[in-house]
Amino acid sequence: MFPEPHVEAIEGQVFRSEALSAHVIEEMRGHLARLTEGRPAGPADALRVARERLGPSALPAELSRAALELLDWGELYDLLADPAVEDIAIQHRRYVYAFRGGRWTREPEIRDPDRLLGGIRRVSERFGIRTPSDIKPAAEGAFSLDLPEPIGFLTIRISWSEPPIVPSSCLTLRLARPGRAPDLERLVAQGVLSPEARDYLVGVLARKGTLIIAGPTGCGKTTLARALLRMAARRFRLVVIEDSYELMVFWDGRPDSDPGNVLHKLTRPRLPGEDVVPFTAFDLIVMALRERPDGIVVGEARGPEAFEILRAANTGHGPQVTTLHTDSIERVWSRYLQMAQSHPEARDLPTRTVAMMFAEAVTAVAVMAYREEGGEARRFVEAIAEVLPEIEGDSELPVLRTIFLREEGRLVPASRPIRPGFSAEAIGLEGLPWRGGAHVW
Template sequence: MNNVAFKQEIRFIREQTLAIIDLDKIEELATDRQLLLKEISTLVKKVSITNKKYLSPKDFSYIAELITDEIMGLGPLRELMEDDSVSDILVNGPNNIYVEKGGKLQKSNLEFLDNNQLTDIAKRMVAKMGRRVDEAQPLVDSRLPDGSRLNVVISPIALDGTSISIRKFNKSSKTLEELAIGGSMTLEMAKFLSLITYSRCNIIVSGGTGSGKTTLLNALSQHISNDERIVTLEDAAELKLMQPHLVRLETRMAGVEQSGQVSMRDLVINALRMRPDRIIVGECRGGEAFEMLQAMNTGHDGSMTTLHANSPQDALSRLENLVMMSGFDLPISAIRYNVASAVDVIVQIARLNDGSRRVIEIAEIGKINDNGITSLYPIYKFKPRPYRDEKDKIIGDYEFYGLREDSVIANNAIMFNIKDYLDEIVGA
């Protein structure tokens, strides 16, 4: 039997099996895959005998597992979700599934039966989190029960079939030291970042998509004192803070009647009323940037967020643009003053073309210069060498530029009685 004919057989048996399923019984079994698989196997056998479809043991097992995985909500993506070496799953229609392993994208040999099956599974994934996706609302941002970030786009927006993007939830939160040992930075830089976090510098982690911003933010958060009240604000909960005094808030999309939406800006405004010591925003990408800067300027030192930008200078420009989106009619000079007085440090992280993720610059923000431009002072900067190692990995060195005499970092270190430790690292 050729592949097209085999797929037609599978579609027929799948449709017939789904048609005779006892929904109440299936719902009972849906949390136990083995029990559900046993029940589905019985039904597949019944359908194949009734319709005189004779299956080999291998094909029988394949179809039973396919239907079981579909009912449980992941379909052929189940084995990718269980593979710890996969960090991202990208579905571009039923026949194109890509995964990221070790920072590199590669095509998987897995497929959906057709776009109808793919769309059904996408809807189940979204429904588990109380969201919906249909022609009236063809775009949805959500997360899976395990915390993985989920984005779904269906027709008529997706032209070549339903698209699913999953950023898998990292079950283990890496420390700065582990990131350093893995090559993302030096141990000296890891110690430096831990000290500026502890001493309540306001930090922005800047980088591109998939560069490791959230991983780094998680690592930084481990150096917040346990006696501080922290409020985290996210579109999809990914941060894994271990401090005892923690309030976690998440945005909400509009419901069926286009009501009940809670935006990131709403969360930031509300967080300011919750007496936080620190506010951590998973990602700043809209008008909430203005409220975030106000929080950093009004006693919430040590607040942190991530931002999509390719360099510290780009991060400053993006912040300015985001504040303009807030609706306040402020001159650019006032916006720049707000940014310069609120943010202390920008940590730039990048995914390099060899698949590695690396902190490429740590820069301190200074005052507005005579030309009306915000001053940026690099502290550490990655300088790649013109050749690669034997594994074709980018290698290079970090150049240390030192701290200025009027550095906020140095002043905070004195206030928190860690100046001596900082001196050991950077010779300040």
């Protein structure tokens, strides 16, 4: 079980967004309006105007603050610039909470909700994200900000609700800072996983296996996936498919920088008022199969692409990594089956057939958790199971065997891995103190 978020009011805080005079801001807004000619302005437009107006001597923080002011996001500057902030919740238009260090804290109220919400709406629409309307009063999507430090390259996943499903406007902004993510050795040092578990997961990907990283929201699935992919991408060509840039393996997010032999692709929703055909994760997986990848990485399996992941793995495309929202090993299969059967070609397949595809394609499952240990909130791998390439007797269930289990604050070896090609001997872990017996899910 995960503890309820701790909400703590912090008094006496004030926003520090007074550095630019109102006159200068209005002057730059006029320039921005002329530059964009009526279309919604994006971060690059705002940054260009700020650079031109403030000149070459402007500090990076001044440019970032000015760009956000031009986008009408100025009241969120301090939170976006704080690397410890992972989520921002805006309740009933003006009440703000931030999630940092495993706890929710009360932040200063929004002084001009109309301006801020209007700015969020315009930037969202600039990136092709549908915002709430009278017909559908809720929306979600993701986009990226690329501004000078202290904000840097920041991806934002937004969930927005309007009346009548809530009393007043409510937004949640989930923040990801790919350029500041820890590598695999740092995760081991932080106790996220043990050296032995690290060696097993690296061995799975080195042998072109398929790994599912599961867990609840905010537990560190993307962070672990990125760290593992940095190891795999030194040897393999990867295609990475996401709805916002989060699994940035070597890439710093800028269009002219070197991403290594990793092809990053984004899904594209249908833009309001446009007839452009959208690109789903399913579409991009099909395209990726023609781009000579060693492995295909889907940032998060949410729907029919789950079936394509199985087909790609069963045709020799590996290593593969994907993340999945569920909170235990025993629920991974039921959740995955639900998504795979939403694929038009899988709807009429017997469950046993899909289960066999899963068992043959998926090598291992790592489940992460996020809870308090020793008085502080921690993220860690709670268990790792291997998937045997078989179905359990006459049932329709794949066999998942726990091979690492968290005990007394550490991920320790449990049952010896035996999957052909990924056994303890094949990966070079035969010397670990494996126990007898196995916990089969």
